[in-house]
Amino acid sequence: MHLSRFPRVHLAHLPTPLERLDRLSKELGGPEIWIKRDDCTGLSTGGNKTRKLEFLMAEAQAQGAQCVMTQGATQSNHARQTAAFAAKLGMDCHLLLEDRTGYTEQAYRHSGNVLLDVLHGATTETREAGLDMNAELEAVADEHRAQGKSVYTIPGGGSNPTGALGYVNCVLELLHQVNEQSLRIDHIVHATGSAGTQAGLVVGLKAMNANIPLLGIGVRAAKEQQELNVFNLAKLTADKLGCSGIVGREDVVANTDYVGEGYGLPAKDTIEAITMFAQLESILLDPVYSGKGAAGLIDLIRKGHFKKGERVIFLHTGGSAALFGYTHLL
Numbered sequence: 233m234h235l236s237r238f239p240r241v242h243l244a245h246l247p248t249p250l251e252r253l254d255r256l257s258k259e260l261g262g263p264e265i266w267i268k269r270d271d272c273t274g275l276s277t278g279g280n281k282t283r284k285l286e287f288l289m290a291e292a293q294a295q296g297a298q299c300v301m302t303q304g305a306t307q308s309n310h311a312r313q314t315a316a317f318a319a320k321l322g323m324d325c326h327l328l329l330e331d332r333t334g335y336t337e338q339a340y341r342h343s344g345n346v347l348l349d350v351l352h353g354a355t356t357e358t359r360e361a362g363l364d365m366n367a368e369l370e371a372v373a374d375e376h377r378a379q380g381k382s383v384y385t386i387p388g389g390g391s392n393p394t395g396a397l398g399y400v401n402c403v404l405e406l407l408h409q410v411n412e413q414s415l416r417i418d419h420i421v422h423a424t425g426s427a428g429t430q431a432g433l434v435v436g437l438k439a440m441n442a443n444i445p446l447l448g449i450g451v452r453a454a455k456e457q458q459e460l461n462v463f464n465l466a467k468l469t470a471d472k473l474g475c476s477g478i479v480g481r482e483d484v485v486a487n488t489d490y491v492g493e494g495y496g497l498p499a500k501d502t503i504e505a506i507t508m509f510a511q512l513e514s515i516l517l518d519p520v521y522s523g524k525g526a527a528g529l530i531d532l533i534r535k536g537h538f539k540k541g542e543r544v545i546f547l548h549t550g551g552s553a554a555l556f557g558y559t560h561l562l
Protein backbone atom coordinates (compact mmCIF):
# COMPACT_ATOMS: atom_id res chain seq x y z
CA MET A 233 0.00 0.00 0.00
CA HIS A 234 1.68 3.14 -1.27
CA LEU A 235 -0.58 6.11 -0.56
CA SER A 236 2.17 8.69 -0.97
CA ARG A 237 1.67 8.33 -4.73
CA PHE A 238 -1.40 10.54 -4.25
CA PRO A 239 -1.19 14.25 -3.38
CA ARG A 240 -2.17 14.99 0.21
CA VAL A 241 -2.35 18.08 2.43
CA HIS A 242 -1.26 17.07 5.93
CA LEU A 243 -3.64 19.06 8.12
CA ALA A 244 -5.35 16.40 10.25
CA HIS A 245 -4.15 15.66 13.77
CA LEU A 246 -2.98 12.08 13.28
CA PRO A 247 -2.82 9.44 14.55
CA THR A 248 -6.12 9.85 16.37
CA PRO A 249 -6.23 8.20 19.80
CA LEU A 250 -7.42 4.63 20.32
CA GLU A 251 -9.00 4.32 23.78
CA ARG A 252 -10.70 1.63 25.86
CA LEU A 253 -14.18 2.46 27.14
CA ASP A 254 -14.23 0.76 30.53
CA ARG A 255 -17.40 2.26 31.97
CA LEU A 256 -19.50 1.69 28.86
CA SER A 257 -18.17 -1.87 28.49
CA LYS A 258 -19.05 -2.62 32.12
CA GLU A 259 -22.51 -1.06 31.84
CA LEU A 260 -23.38 -3.22 28.82
CA GLY A 261 -21.72 -6.40 30.14
CA GLY A 262 -20.71 -7.60 26.69
CA PRO A 263 -17.51 -7.19 24.65
CA GLU A 264 -14.59 -4.94 25.48
CA ILE A 265 -15.41 -1.69 23.65
CA TRP A 266 -12.67 0.50 22.23
CA ILE A 267 -13.04 3.77 20.40
CA LYS A 268 -11.02 5.21 17.53
CA ARG A 269 -11.22 8.96 18.04
CA ASP A 270 -11.73 10.36 14.56
CA ASP A 271 -13.78 13.05 16.27
CA CYS A 272 -10.32 14.40 17.19
CA THR A 273 -8.88 15.01 13.72
CA GLY A 274 -8.43 18.74 14.44
CA LEU A 275 -9.71 21.50 12.12
CA SER A 276 -12.84 23.12 13.54
CA THR A 277 -13.95 20.35 15.96
CA GLY A 278 -12.80 17.49 13.73
CA GLY A 279 -14.60 14.52 12.25
CA ASN A 280 -14.21 11.92 9.52
CA LYS A 281 -14.35 14.31 6.53
CA THR A 282 -10.95 15.71 7.48
CA ARG A 283 -9.15 12.51 6.42
CA LYS A 284 -10.95 12.60 3.06
CA LEU A 285 -10.27 16.29 2.59
CA GLU A 286 -6.52 15.77 3.00
CA PHE A 287 -6.61 14.02 -0.38
CA LEU A 288 -9.46 16.01 -1.98
CA MET A 289 -8.04 19.43 -1.18
CA ALA A 290 -4.60 18.40 -2.41
CA GLU A 291 -6.24 17.56 -5.73
CA ALA A 292 -7.99 20.96 -5.72
CA GLN A 293 -4.64 22.69 -5.13
CA ALA A 294 -2.94 20.64 -7.83
CA GLN A 295 -5.62 21.81 -10.26
CA GLY A 296 -5.02 25.44 -9.25
CA ALA A 297 -8.57 25.93 -7.93
CA GLN A 298 -9.42 29.29 -6.32
CA CYS A 299 -12.73 28.11 -4.99
CA VAL A 300 -14.01 24.84 -3.58
CA MET A 301 -17.70 23.95 -3.56
CA THR A 302 -19.60 21.14 -1.90
CA GLN A 303 -23.08 20.23 -0.70
CA GLY A 304 -24.75 18.62 2.28
CA ALA A 305 -27.64 18.87 4.72
CA THR A 306 -28.13 22.09 6.72
CA GLN A 307 -26.11 20.71 9.67
CA SER A 308 -23.53 19.02 7.43
CA ASN A 309 -20.26 18.21 9.18
CA HIS A 310 -18.68 17.71 5.79
CA ALA A 311 -19.60 21.24 4.67
CA ARG A 312 -18.12 22.68 7.87
CA GLN A 313 -14.86 20.73 7.57
CA THR A 314 -14.58 21.79 3.91
CA ALA A 315 -15.09 25.44 4.92
CA ALA A 316 -12.35 25.08 7.55
CA PHE A 317 -9.94 23.43 5.10
CA ALA A 318 -10.57 26.15 2.50
CA ALA A 319 -9.92 28.92 5.04
CA LYS A 320 -6.65 27.31 6.10
CA LEU A 321 -5.51 26.95 2.48
CA GLY A 322 -6.62 30.45 1.47
CA MET A 323 -9.33 29.31 -0.91
CA ASP A 324 -12.91 30.52 -1.28
CA CYS A 325 -15.62 28.10 -0.21
CA HIS A 326 -19.24 27.97 -1.36
CA LEU A 327 -21.74 25.53 0.17
CA LEU A 328 -25.14 24.27 -0.98
CA LEU A 329 -27.17 23.23 2.05
CA GLU A 330 -30.26 21.03 1.65
CA ASP A 331 -33.16 21.29 4.10
CA ARG A 332 -33.65 17.56 4.71
CA THR A 333 -35.40 17.78 8.09
CA GLY A 334 -37.82 20.69 7.86
CA TYR A 335 -36.77 21.91 11.33
CA THR A 336 -37.47 25.63 11.65
CA GLU A 337 -35.72 26.18 14.99
CA GLN A 338 -33.30 29.10 15.07
CA ALA A 339 -30.52 26.87 16.47
CA TYR A 340 -30.92 24.29 13.71
CA ARG A 341 -30.76 26.90 10.96
CA HIS A 342 -28.05 29.15 12.37
CA SER A 343 -26.04 27.47 15.14
CA GLY A 344 -23.89 24.32 15.24
CA ASN A 345 -22.19 23.59 11.93
CA VAL A 346 -23.95 26.50 10.17
CA LEU A 347 -22.39 28.99 12.57
CA LEU A 348 -18.95 27.48 11.92
CA ASP A 349 -19.46 27.58 8.12
CA VAL A 350 -20.06 31.31 8.39
CA LEU A 351 -17.18 31.86 10.83
CA HIS A 352 -14.79 30.19 8.39
CA GLY A 353 -15.91 32.66 5.74
CA ALA A 354 -17.84 30.26 3.52
CA THR A 355 -20.82 31.52 1.53
CA THR A 356 -23.95 29.38 1.53
CA GLU A 357 -27.16 28.93 -0.37
CA THR A 358 -30.01 26.60 0.49
CA ARG A 359 -32.14 24.08 -1.37
CA GLU A 360 -35.44 22.37 -0.55
CA ALA A 361 -35.30 18.63 0.09
CA GLY A 362 -35.38 16.00 -2.61
CA LEU A 363 -33.31 17.53 -5.42
CA ASP A 364 -30.30 15.82 -7.01
CA MET A 365 -27.84 17.82 -4.93
CA ASN A 366 -24.70 16.80 -6.79
CA ALA A 367 -26.37 18.00 -10.02
CA GLU A 368 -27.34 21.28 -8.30
CA LEU A 369 -23.73 21.65 -7.19
CA GLU A 370 -22.34 21.20 -10.70
CA ALA A 371 -24.85 23.70 -12.09
CA VAL A 372 -23.80 26.38 -9.59
CA ALA A 373 -20.11 25.58 -10.19
CA ASP A 374 -20.63 26.02 -13.94
CA GLU A 375 -22.15 29.48 -13.35
CA HIS A 376 -19.02 30.49 -11.42
CA ARG A 377 -16.76 28.97 -14.09
CA ALA A 378 -18.58 30.98 -16.75
CA GLN A 379 -17.41 34.07 -14.84
CA GLY A 380 -13.82 32.90 -15.13
CA LYS A 381 -13.36 31.34 -11.68
CA SER A 382 -11.55 28.03 -11.27
CA VAL A 383 -13.79 25.84 -9.13
CA TYR A 384 -13.15 22.41 -7.62
CA THR A 385 -16.32 20.54 -6.68
CA ILE A 386 -16.48 17.89 -3.98
CA PRO A 387 -19.45 15.49 -3.99
CA GLY A 388 -21.63 15.16 -0.89
CA GLY A 389 -19.69 13.72 2.06
CA GLY A 390 -16.45 13.87 0.08
CA SER A 391 -17.35 10.38 -1.07
CA ASN A 392 -15.48 9.56 -4.25
CA PRO A 393 -12.37 7.39 -4.74
CA THR A 394 -10.04 10.29 -3.87
CA GLY A 395 -11.84 11.00 -0.59
CA ALA A 396 -12.05 7.30 0.28
CA LEU A 397 -8.23 7.16 0.29
CA GLY A 398 -8.45 8.94 3.65
CA TYR A 399 -10.08 5.85 5.12
CA VAL A 400 -7.70 3.44 3.44
CA ASN A 401 -5.08 5.47 5.27
CA CYS A 402 -7.06 5.17 8.52
CA VAL A 403 -6.83 1.37 8.26
CA LEU A 404 -3.03 1.52 8.05
CA GLU A 405 -2.96 3.79 11.10
CA LEU A 406 -5.39 1.65 13.11
CA LEU A 407 -3.67 -1.66 12.32
CA HIS A 408 -0.37 -0.16 13.38
CA GLN A 409 -1.94 0.89 16.70
CA VAL A 410 -3.56 -2.46 17.47
CA ASN A 411 -0.49 -4.43 16.42
CA GLU A 412 1.78 -2.30 18.63
CA GLN A 413 -0.52 -2.98 21.60
CA SER A 414 -1.11 -6.65 20.72
CA LEU A 415 -4.86 -6.11 20.58
CA ARG A 416 -6.80 -8.76 18.69
CA ILE A 417 -9.83 -7.04 17.12
CA ASP A 418 -13.05 -8.94 16.42
CA HIS A 419 -15.23 -6.20 14.90
CA ILE A 420 -15.15 -2.60 13.71
CA VAL A 421 -18.42 -0.62 13.82
CA HIS A 422 -19.16 2.89 12.53
CA ALA A 423 -21.90 5.11 11.11
CA THR A 424 -22.24 5.00 7.31
CA GLY A 425 -23.90 7.66 5.15
CA SER A 426 -22.48 8.83 1.82
CA ALA A 427 -20.38 5.63 1.82
CA GLY A 428 -16.82 6.95 1.50
CA THR A 429 -15.76 6.02 5.01
CA GLN A 430 -16.91 2.42 4.77
CA ALA A 431 -15.63 2.07 1.18
CA GLY A 432 -12.14 3.23 2.20
CA LEU A 433 -12.15 1.03 5.30
CA VAL A 434 -13.22 -2.11 3.46
CA VAL A 435 -10.61 -1.59 0.74
CA GLY A 436 -7.89 -1.00 3.34
CA LEU A 437 -8.89 -4.02 5.43
CA LYS A 438 -8.98 -6.29 2.38
CA ALA A 439 -5.72 -4.94 0.97
CA MET A 440 -4.00 -5.56 4.30
CA ASN A 441 -5.66 -8.97 4.65
CA ALA A 442 -6.72 -7.92 8.17
CA ASN A 443 -9.62 -10.35 8.41
CA ILE A 444 -11.63 -8.03 10.69
CA PRO A 445 -15.39 -7.85 9.96
CA LEU A 446 -16.64 -4.30 9.38
CA LEU A 447 -20.20 -3.19 10.10
CA GLY A 448 -21.65 0.11 8.89
CA ILE A 449 -24.70 1.39 10.75
CA GLY A 450 -26.86 3.25 8.23
CA VAL A 451 -28.24 6.75 8.76
CA ARG A 452 -30.35 7.23 5.63
CA ALA A 453 -30.71 4.64 2.84
CA ALA A 454 -32.22 1.15 3.06
CA LYS A 455 -29.81 -1.76 3.60
CA GLU A 456 -29.61 -3.04 0.02
CA GLN A 457 -29.07 0.45 -1.42
CA GLN A 458 -26.54 1.43 1.24
CA GLU A 459 -24.47 -1.72 0.73
CA LEU A 460 -24.57 -1.21 -3.03
CA ASN A 461 -23.42 2.42 -2.70
CA VAL A 462 -20.49 1.32 -0.53
CA PHE A 463 -19.62 -1.62 -2.76
CA ASN A 464 -19.62 0.48 -5.95
CA LEU A 465 -17.38 3.12 -4.40
CA ALA A 466 -15.09 0.45 -2.88
CA LYS A 467 -14.60 -1.08 -6.35
CA LEU A 468 -13.63 2.32 -7.81
CA THR A 469 -11.31 2.99 -4.88
CA ALA A 470 -9.59 -0.38 -5.32
CA ASP A 471 -9.17 0.42 -9.04
CA LYS A 472 -7.54 3.74 -8.16
CA LEU A 473 -5.10 1.92 -5.89
CA GLY A 474 -4.29 -0.69 -8.51
CA CYS A 475 -5.83 -3.60 -6.61
CA SER A 476 -9.01 -4.13 -8.59
CA GLY A 477 -11.26 -6.96 -7.50
CA ILE A 478 -10.13 -7.32 -3.89
CA VAL A 479 -13.51 -6.38 -2.42
CA GLY A 480 -16.38 -8.84 -2.73
CA ARG A 481 -20.03 -7.90 -2.39
CA GLU A 482 -20.15 -10.01 0.81
CA ASP A 483 -17.44 -7.85 2.42
CA VAL A 484 -19.83 -4.90 2.52
CA VAL A 485 -22.29 -5.18 5.41
CA ALA A 486 -24.64 -2.47 6.62
CA ASN A 487 -27.33 -2.58 9.28
CA THR A 488 -29.99 0.07 8.71
CA ASP A 489 -32.25 -0.74 11.66
CA TYR A 490 -31.28 2.45 13.53
CA VAL A 491 -32.21 5.13 10.98
CA GLY A 492 -35.48 5.87 12.78
CA GLU A 493 -37.81 8.30 10.96
CA GLY A 494 -35.15 9.40 8.52
CA TYR A 495 -31.93 11.28 7.87
CA GLY A 496 -31.15 13.93 10.47
CA LEU A 497 -34.06 12.92 12.70
CA PRO A 498 -32.72 11.40 15.93
CA ALA A 499 -34.70 8.47 17.35
CA LYS A 500 -35.21 7.62 21.03
CA ASP A 501 -32.27 5.19 21.00
CA THR A 502 -30.08 7.85 19.30
CA ILE A 503 -30.65 10.17 22.25
CA GLU A 504 -30.05 7.30 24.69
CA ALA A 505 -26.70 6.54 23.02
CA ILE A 506 -25.65 10.21 23.08
CA THR A 507 -26.53 10.39 26.79
CA MET A 508 -24.74 7.14 27.69
CA PHE A 509 -21.51 8.16 25.95
CA ALA A 510 -21.63 11.63 27.52
CA GLN A 511 -22.32 10.38 31.04
CA LEU A 512 -20.20 7.21 31.12
CA GLU A 513 -17.24 8.22 28.95
CA SER A 514 -17.39 12.02 28.48
CA ILE A 515 -17.47 11.49 24.74
CA LEU A 516 -19.71 13.68 22.59
CA LEU A 517 -21.63 11.90 19.83
CA ASP A 518 -23.95 13.63 17.37
CA PRO A 519 -27.68 13.33 16.59
CA VAL A 520 -27.33 12.49 12.87
CA TYR A 521 -24.50 9.94 12.51
CA SER A 522 -22.41 8.79 15.46
CA GLY A 523 -25.44 8.75 17.79
CA LYS A 524 -27.18 6.32 15.44
CA GLY A 525 -24.00 4.30 14.96
CA ALA A 526 -23.62 4.00 18.71
CA ALA A 527 -27.32 3.13 19.12
CA GLY A 528 -26.67 0.21 16.79
CA LEU A 529 -23.55 -0.82 18.69
CA ILE A 530 -25.40 -0.73 22.03
CA ASP A 531 -28.44 -2.65 20.77
CA LEU A 532 -26.33 -5.31 19.04
CA ILE A 533 -24.41 -5.82 22.29
CA ARG A 534 -27.67 -6.12 24.25
CA LYS A 535 -28.94 -8.66 21.71
CA GLY A 536 -25.74 -10.73 22.03
CA HIS A 537 -24.54 -10.10 18.46
CA PHE A 538 -21.28 -8.72 19.90
CA LYS A 539 -20.29 -10.98 22.80
CA LYS A 540 -18.34 -11.12 26.04
CA GLY A 541 -14.75 -12.12 25.29
CA GLU A 542 -14.73 -10.17 22.02
CA ARG A 543 -13.15 -6.81 21.38
CA VAL A 544 -15.04 -4.22 19.31
CA ILE A 545 -13.76 -0.93 17.97
CA PHE A 546 -16.29 1.85 17.48
CA LEU A 547 -14.93 4.33 14.96
CA HIS A 548 -16.12 7.73 16.19
CA THR A 549 -16.70 9.76 13.04
CA GLY A 550 -17.31 13.06 14.87
CA GLY A 551 -20.17 15.50 14.49
CA SER A 552 -20.45 17.00 17.97
CA ALA A 553 -20.84 20.53 16.56
CA ALA A 554 -24.29 19.47 15.33
CA LEU A 555 -25.43 19.02 18.95
CA PHE A 556 -25.79 22.80 19.12
CA GLY A 557 -28.23 22.70 16.21
CA TYR A 558 -30.41 20.13 17.98
CA THR A 559 -30.93 21.74 21.38
CA HIS A 560 -34.70 21.44 20.92
CA LEU A 561 -34.42 17.63 21.03
CA LEU A 562 -31.81 17.27 23.74
Ligand SMILES: *Cc1c(COP(=O)(O)O)cnc(C)c1O
Nearest residue numbers: 309425426427429521549550551
Ligand atom coordinates in the same frame (compact mmCIF):
# COMPACT_ATOMS: atom_id res chain seq x y z
C1 LIG B 1 -20.34 12.10 7.10
C2 LIG B 1 -20.39 11.49 8.45
C3 LIG B 1 -20.51 10.09 8.61
C4 LIG B 1 -20.68 9.15 7.46
O1 LIG B 1 -19.55 9.00 6.69
P1 LIG B 1 -19.71 8.67 5.13
O2 LIG B 1 -18.35 8.60 4.62
O3 LIG B 1 -20.52 9.82 4.57
O4 LIG B 1 -20.46 7.39 5.01
C5 LIG B 1 -20.48 9.57 9.88
N1 LIG B 1 -20.39 10.38 10.95
C6 LIG B 1 -20.31 11.72 10.84
C7 LIG B 1 -20.23 12.52 12.08
C8 LIG B 1 -20.30 12.32 9.58
O5 LIG B 1 -20.23 13.65 9.50
